[in-house]
Amino acid sequence: MPTVELDLVERPFTERGSRLLVTAAPDGLRVARAEYETPLDATTELTALVVHDPAGRLVPVASTTPSELAFANGVSLMFADPSTLVIAGQHAHASWRLSDGTAQALALNGCHVLVGPPGGWSEQAVRTAAEARWERWFAQMPAVRPDLAERARMAWWTLAVNLLPIGGREGLVPSKYGYVGVWNWDALFHAVALRHASPALARDQVLLLLDHQLPDGQLPDVVHDQGVLAETTDLPRSDLARLTEHVGRANGTALSPSAVPVTKPPLAAWAVWKIHRSDPDLPFLASVYPKLVRAHTWWFTASDPDGDGLPEYLHPYSSGLDDSPVWDYGPRAEPPDLNSYLILQADRLADIADALGRPADAAEWRARAAAHTELLLAKRWDGTRFRTLAGGSPVPVRTVLDLMPLITGRLPRAVAAALEQELRSSHYWGEHPLPTVPFDDPAFDPDAMWRGPVWLNVNYLLIEGLHRSGFTTTATELRRRTLAMVRDAGGLYEYWNPLTGTRATHATSGFGWSAALFVDLAAQPDG
Ligand code: GLC
Numbered sequence: 001m002p003t004v005e006l007d008l009v010e011r012p013f014t015e016r017g018s019r020l021l022v023t024a025a026p027d028g029l030r031v032a033r034a035e036y037e038t039p040l041d042a043t044t045e046l047t048a049l050v051v052h053d054p055a056g057r058l059v060p061v062a063s064t065t066p067s068e069l070a071f072a073n074g075v076s077l078m079f080a081d082p083s084t085l086v087i088a089g090q091h092a093h094a095s096w097r098l099s100d101g102t103a104q105a106l107a108l109n110g111c112h113v114l115v116g117p118p119g120g121w122s123e124q125a126v127r128t129a130a131e132a133r134w135e136r137w138f139a140q141m142p143a144v145r146p147d148l149a150e151r152a153r154m155a156w157w158t159l160a161v162n163l164l165p166i167g168g169r170e171g172l173v174p175s176k177y178g179y180v181g182v183w184n185w186d187a188l189f190h191a192v193a194l195r196h197a198s199p200a201l202a203r204d205q206v207l208l209l210l211d212h213q214l215p216d217g218q219l220p221d222v223v224h225d226q227g228v229l230a231e232t233t234d235l236p237r238s239d240l241a242r243l244t245e246h247v248g249r250a251n252g253t254a255l256s257p258s259a260v261p262v263t264k265p266p267l268a269a270w271a272v273w274k275i276h277r278s279d280p281d282l283p284f285l286a287s288v289y290p291k292l293v294r295a296h297t298w299w300f301t302a303s304d305p306d307g308d309g310l311p312e313y314l315h316p317y318s319s320g321l322d323d324s325p326v327w328d329y330g331p332r333a334e335p336p337d338l339n340s341y342l343i344l345q346a347d348r349l350a351d352i353a354d355a356l357g358r359p360a361d362a363a364e365w366r367a368r369a370a371a372h373t374e375l376l377l378a379k380r381w382d383g384t385r386f387r388t389l390a391g392g393s394p395v396p397v398r399t400v401l402d403l404m405p406l407i408t409g410r411l412p413r414a415v416a417a418a419l420e421q422e423l424r425s426s427h428y429w430g431e432h433p434l435p436t437v438p439f440d441d442p443a444f445d446p447d448a449m450w451r452g453p454v455w456l457n458v459n460y461l462l463i464e465g466l467h468r469s470g471f472t473t474t475a476t477e478l479r480r481r482t483l484a485m486v487r488d489a490g491g492l493y494e495y496w497n498p499l500t501g502t503r504a505t506h507a508t509s510g511f512g513w514s515a516a517l518f519v520d521l522a523a524q525p526d527g
Contacts, residue, residue: 003134004157006064010491010509013069014176016137016160017082020045020115021176022069024061028096029069029077031085031115034164034176036224037236045115046104049096051075051089059092066157067130075108080126084116088123134160140197142523151487152522155515158492159193162512163201167223169208170201174512175494181224182208184264185320186513188271189457193516196523199279206272210291216302217294221262221317231259232315243316260331263318266299266341268292269348276355285352292352296345305332306392309375310339320457324436324450325397325443329390335397336386337404339376343369344407373410381415385422397443399450400428400436400458407461409468416469423462424474432485432501433478434459439498446497446504453495453504456482456517463521476527486518 006013008024019033021040029049032040051059051071062072069077075089087094088111095105106112111123141156162173164180171182172190179186187205194202212223220230229235235243269292276285299311303318312334313319316327319335326335350365380386386402387394403419405411411419423429427438437444437452445451459482466475485501486492492514494507503509 003065003138004153006066006069008061008064008069011154011157012176012510013064013077014161015079015082016133016163017165017170018079018161019164019176020079020083020085022077022085029061034173034180036180036226037238038180040177044099046096046098049094049114051108052093052095054091054093066134066160068127076123076127077114078123078126078130080111080113080116080119080121080129084119084121085114086111086116086121086123086126087114088112088126137197142196142519144519144522145526148483148487148522151492152519155193155492155519158510158515159190159197159512159519162190162510162515166225167208167212169204169211171208171223172205172512172516175508175510177508177510179508179512181222181229183222184209184219185267185457188267189460189513190516191271192274193519195275195278196519199275199281202275202279203281203284206268206275206288209268210288210295213291213295217298218261218302219263219268219295219298221264229262231261233259235262235317239317243322260314261302261318262315264320265318265338266296266345268295269345269352270341273348273351276352280355282355286356289349289352289356292345292349296342296349299338299342308379309372310334310379311342312389313338321399321401321436321450323448324399324401325441326388326390326399326401328443329395329397332391333395334389335399335401335404336376336380336388337401339372339380340405340407343372343376343410346372347408347410369408369410373408376405377412377415384418398427398438398441400434400438400462403428403434403462404465406465406469406471409465411469416471420466420469420471420474423466430498431481432496432498433481434462435498446499447506449495449504449506452498453507454482454485454498454501455495456486456514460517460521472527479521479524479527483518483521486514492518 013022022029022031027048030047031045033043035043053059059071059073062070075092077087080086089108092108097103111121137160144152163170164173166182173180174183174186187209191202191205209219212220212228220228222229304311314332316322326333346365346369350362353361388397403423406419427440428434435452436450463475463479489502491509492511493503493509494511495504497504
């Protein structure tokens with residue numbers, strides 16, 4: 001079976017469903033637990049794990065695959081189950097330190113529990129089960145071109161190990177490094193890839209989110225072990241400090257002291273329809289439809305403070321673009337993506353209503369999508385571009401979100417053509433498109449999160465938007481360049497430097513939606 005080599009730095013030894021991560025440090029291996037908003041230093045189970053041969057010589061790690069971390073003398077670490085890490089071998093010694101500093105040592109003669117509840121395990125049985133588990137998982141990976149296969153296998157492994165029991169279901173976390181929860185729009189992007197392996201698991205990602213819908217229809221930003229993040233009072237302290245630093249840079253506007261809802265862009269119906277297209281399931285559609293309708297309506301009743309029919313984001317996190325220059329003008333903004341997603345969502349609700357045999361509902365949704373498009377054009381298209389508003393007024397901000405109205409597929413030809421031309425201009429088009437802020441903008445920073453780096457969800461949505469708006473050649477070229485960048489950069493990072501196509505300085509690795517959308521893009525036919 002072709003496998004994935006784990007480097008124990010970016011790619012820890014871990015398992016589907018397990019909180020335990022084994023990583024390498026200069027003094028040996030370290031085992032820590034992935035927990036919501038908790039640094040690994042605070043959850044370390046043991047450090048300095050090393051293996052010696054009978055003569056006392058240190059034995060190096062020879063290889064690490066998803067099923068087994070193997071030392072050069074045949075000693076192995078394996079997962080017996082998600083909470084049990086065993087060490088197995090003969091004629092060798094292992095030593096390590098517990099988190100309180102206590103030294104531990106063990107003469108190896110069989111299979112010993114290293115972390116987890118005490119129990120008797122057979123080395124061969126543990127190995128056979130681990131290999132079979134991974135074989136089954138990789139057998140579900142969609143077919144991709146040979147030059148993309150190695151990165152796709154890495155992505156497919158990432159999707160498995162990022163699955164954890166959260167919020168009553170098996171949820172896919174963005175990364176076991178730093179993002180241990182189920183984030184709203186991440187879950188929807190994850191579902192897009194999981195539908196290839198297990199439509200039930202894909203549906204679970206959406207259901208996990210909908211299970212935690214608030215009484216007024218709002219979907220939370222994050223579902224985590226202690227509950228949900230759905231308004232500013234739920235934010236971890238570290239986030240508040242970070243937000244104070246970057247929101248309102250330009251005019252000093254403070255974040256509101258009272259509770260403000262926090263959510264993510266409205267793409268749930270988009271994801272549901274994709275899952276349904278690959279694996280039709282009318283009972284699922286029927287069960288989610290009323291919840292999707294309430295989630296959609298929430299934007300108009302609770303997130304449109306000036307009541308002009310064009311909802312706004314009331315918090316940076318709700319846009320998903322935390323530190324975008326959009327937020328330099330204060331904590332209430334309307335970049336052109338939000339209303340584009342709502343138009344898209346109304347069209348997908350129409351498709352769902354049709355599938356459920358409700359043609360009157362479907363017609364109503366399509367009429368709403370058409371009217372919403374007219375309003376967006378009338379109020380926000382200035383003849384050359386879509387404007388971003390902050391605090392209700394236009395601001396001189398340019399971001400890749402300006403191009404997102406392409407996703408509706410409903411723009412007049414001249415408007416769509418102007419957006420496509422801008423996307424292909426030197427402002428955005430380079431060897432590694434698309435920067436999230438244009439190259440020539442004063443706010444452009446190739447390393448700073450949403451202020452320049454390339455993100456796969458933006459590229460994915462715009463590839464789809466270009467197709468829907470009839471720009472097949474550009475869509476194909478953007479897909480080709482996106483796949484090449486991820487193939488060549490070395491890992492499934494959170495975001496990439498658009499000048500070099502390499503990992504941006506602070507980007508995390510093993511990132512769920514990068515893995516998911518890479519696999520889904522790779523699995524699409526070459527155009
Ligand atoms: C960051 C991103 C946001 C994402 C979250 C979890 O905050 O800006 O869009 O949902 O991480 O991956």
